[in-house]
Amino acid sequence: MSESNWRDQELxxxxxxxxxxxxxxxxxxxxxxxxxRGYVYSEEAAKVIDPNKHHVEPNDFLGSTKTTNSSPFPIGxxxxxxxxxxxxxxxxxxxRQRDPYVIELIDNKLYITDQGRVYEEVEIWERPDFYxxxxxxxxxxxxxxxxxxxxxxxxxxxxxxxxxxxxxGCKFCALFSGxxxxxxxxxxxxxxxxxxxxxxxxxxxxxxxxxxxxxxGSTLSGRExxxxxxxxxxxxxxxxxxxxHSDKFPTKLxxxxxxxxxxxRMRDETGMTGYVTDLEVLNKDLFGWICPGKTEFxxxxxxxxxxxxxxxxxxxxxxxxxxxxxxETAQPYGFADEDKALEIVLKEANEIAKHGVTFSECVxxxxxxxxxSKQKTPSLDYYVRLAxxxxxxxxxxxxxxxxxxxxxxxxxxNTDLARIEKW
Amino acid sequence: MSVKxxxxxxxxxxxxSTIKLLATLTPEGEVHSAVKQSIFAxxxxxxxxxxxxxxxQTNIDLVNSIWFDKTVSITAVTPxxxxxxxxxxxxxxxxxxxxxxxxxxxxxENNPNNDLVAVYYIEPLEIYEQTYDVQQAKxxxxxxxxxxLDKYAD
Numbered sequence: 001m002s003e004s005n006w007r008d009q010e011l012x013x014x015x016x017x018x019x020x021x022x023x024x025x026x027x028x029x030x031x032x033x034x035x036x037r038g039y040v041y042s043e044e045a046a047k048v049i050d051p052n053k054h055h056v057e058p059n060d061f062l063g064s065t066k067t068t069n070s071s072p073f074p075i076g077x078x079x080x081x082x083x084x085x086x087x088x089x090x091x092x093x094x095x096r097q098r099d100p101y102v103i104e105l106i107d108n109k110l111y112i113t114d115q116g117r118v119y120e121e122v123e124i125w126e127r128p129d130f131y132x133x134x135x136x137x138x139x140x141x142x143x144x145x146x147x148x149x150x151x152x153x154x155x156x157x158x159x160x161x162x163x164x165x166x167x168x169g170c171k172f173c174a175l176f177s178g179x180x181x182x183x184x185x186x187x188x189x190x191x192x193x194x195x196x197x198x199x200x201x202x203x204x205x206x207x208x209x210x211x212x213x214x215x216x217g218s219t220l221s222g223r224e225x226x227x228x229x230x231x232x233x234x235x236x237x238x239x240x241x242x243x244x245h246s247d248k249f250p251t252k253l254x255x256x257x258x259x260x261x262x263x264x265r266m267r268d269e270t271g272m273t274g275y276v277t278d279l280e281v282l283n284k285d286l287f288g289w290i291c292p293g294k295t296e297f298x299x300x301x302x303x304x305x306x307x308x309x310x311x312x313x314x315x316x317x318x319x320x321x322x323x324x325x326x327x328e329t330a331q332p333y334g335f336a337d338e339d340k341a342l343e344i345v346l347k348e349a350n351e352i353a354k355h356g357v358t359f360s361e362c363v364x365x366x367x368x369x370x371x372x373s374k375q376k377t378p379s380l381d382y383y384v385r386l387a388x389x390x391x392x393x394x395x396x397x398x399x400x401x402x403x404x405x406x407x408x409x410x411x412x413x414n415t416d417l418a419r420i421e422k423w
Numbered sequence: 424m425s426v427k428x429x430x431x432x433x434x435x436x437x438x439x440s441t442i443k444l445l446a447t448l449t450p451e452g453e454v455h456s457a458v459k460q461s462i463f464a465x466x467x468x469x470x471x472x473x474x475x476x477x478x479x480q481t482n483i484d485l486v487n488s489i490w491f492d493k494t495v496s497i498t499a500v501t502p503x504x505x506x507x508x509x510x511x512x513x514x515x516x517x518x519x520x521x522x523x524x525x526x527x528x529x530x531x532e533n534n535p536n537n538d539l540v541a542v543y544y545i546e547p548l549e550i551y552e553q554t555y556d557v558q559q560a561k562x563x564x565x566x567x568x569x570x571x572l573d574k575y576a577d
Binding site for chain 2 (some may be wrong): 022025026027049078080081082123126149151205206207208304406407419422423
């Protein structure tokens with residue numbers, strides 16, 4: 001249920017656009033707000049959804065928020081400038097404090113609306129062609145890979161072992177929550193063969209994929225912490241590489257904070273070219289509270305150092321730090337004052353960017369299965385100022401956004417802004 | 424107010440020997456222009472432009488135009504030196520999806536090295552022929568007293 005007077009307490013979409021007139025695209029601002037507030041389909045609009053045509057995820061791909069049955073709704077939208085909204089309506093309405101936007105059907109087109117005001121036309125992401133195919137082992141390919149409109153994603157590990165110790169998972173996170181209590185999935189040679197065949201099949205859809213993306217939960221085991229995770233990624237990426245036939249190709253690995261030795265292995269043994277590891281919140285004290293598992297096993301300062309080491313291995317612009325934008329305002333230990341939060345976070349962002357690291361900003365939403373499910377997220381104006389500040393940190397330090405932009409991911413407002421930056 | 428490309432101009436735009444120049448505004452407000460042979464008109468009378476470079480100035484400018492409601496202009500010049508001016512507003516880009524993929528495959532058939540990054544749809548707002556003789560006649564008719572005196576003496 002939303003708070004009845006929430007609109008009186010913060011600037012609206014129009015007011016935020018007026019305030020930042022000319023500084024930020026209206027599409028980026030709308031994307032942030034739709035993600036922040038969530039959205040629903042009207043009854044008429046929902047009739048347009050066709051699971052044979054639109055990208056309705058057949059399974060619980062990242063073990064995130066769904067339990068038994070998949071959501072019947074598509075997993076994303078695109079606006080007429082190509083900006084994507086990486087969010088599905090099934091997550092929107094129960095625990096958020098603000099009214100969701102409504103997707104309405106008007107003259108046979110879908111539009112984002114709010115209180116009867118019509119904002120922008122949207123279209124639903126299309127289903128990947130390979131979703132209907134089966135590997136030679138009989139595995140449905142949708143069980144092997146998922147997709148965004150322009151990237152193919154493989155998640156070889158379906159469990160995050162920070163959750164092994166109760167309360168040690170990141171407090172905002174619901175990914176892999178469906179697998180918190182099991183052993184994850186066993187990956188044998190049959191699996192890697194399935195990966196090769198699935199990627200090869202996906203690439204038959206010419207023009208669809210501009211990036212290969214891989215992610216999993218953290219695996220802490222091995223001679224050195226994360227060694228087993230590294231091994232799994234190497235095997236998976238090698239299997240995918242067999243279908244791509246290139247020594248190096250556009251890749252983005254979103255993973256734990258690997259040591260320099262582990263990163264050099266990834267670089268030398270696979271086609272990997274881009275690496276993202278997530279500090280989540282750009283403040284050491286809050287990192288300790290919000291990410292207790294990461295703090296126990298690696299720590300904030302060491303995580304940062306590993307980001308810098310990664311720049312040595314992969315180069316400037318090839319390493320991003322994922323952050324859950326806005327989680328620094330979580331209570332009771334986060335910043336209650338948005339101006340103070342911005343000052344602290346952007347100061348730290350600038351320091352990190354000096355080392356050649358840029359940022360992948362996810363809009364914090366209070367997912368139902370996360371520890372923070374009942375928190376209140378910041379205002380739209382906060383998110384916009386943060387996106388602008390993060391983009392400025394990148395520009396000021398001369399870093400190109402190479403691996404996590406609107407095309408290769410589509411989930412990050414600050415990297416969407418790089419579309420109009422000259423190289 | 425939008426206008427539509429007629430059949431004659433559509434044929435001119437689809438003729439490979441026609442030179443097409445796309446002028447845009449950069450995010451910094453400077454003018455940029457480039458020869459873009461991948462401009463054509465669709466059946467609905469709108470302009471379609473195929474972009475092949477992610478970080479070309481034109482691509483940057485067209486995104487900026489959609490974001491901030493800027494216009495662009497196209498100049499088409501035939502081998503006979505006839506020329507047309509089209510002012511337009513970029514209203515949509517497709518960077519993925521079945522419609523985009525059809526253009527992607529077609530571009531690859533034309534040249535295996537082509538790697539399409541975006542399809543732009545530009546709504547024409549104003550069209551006129553810019554050919555010298557035509558413009559001279561129009562100008563004379565509209566501004567009959569704007570000529571040097573020796574021209575009247577001829």
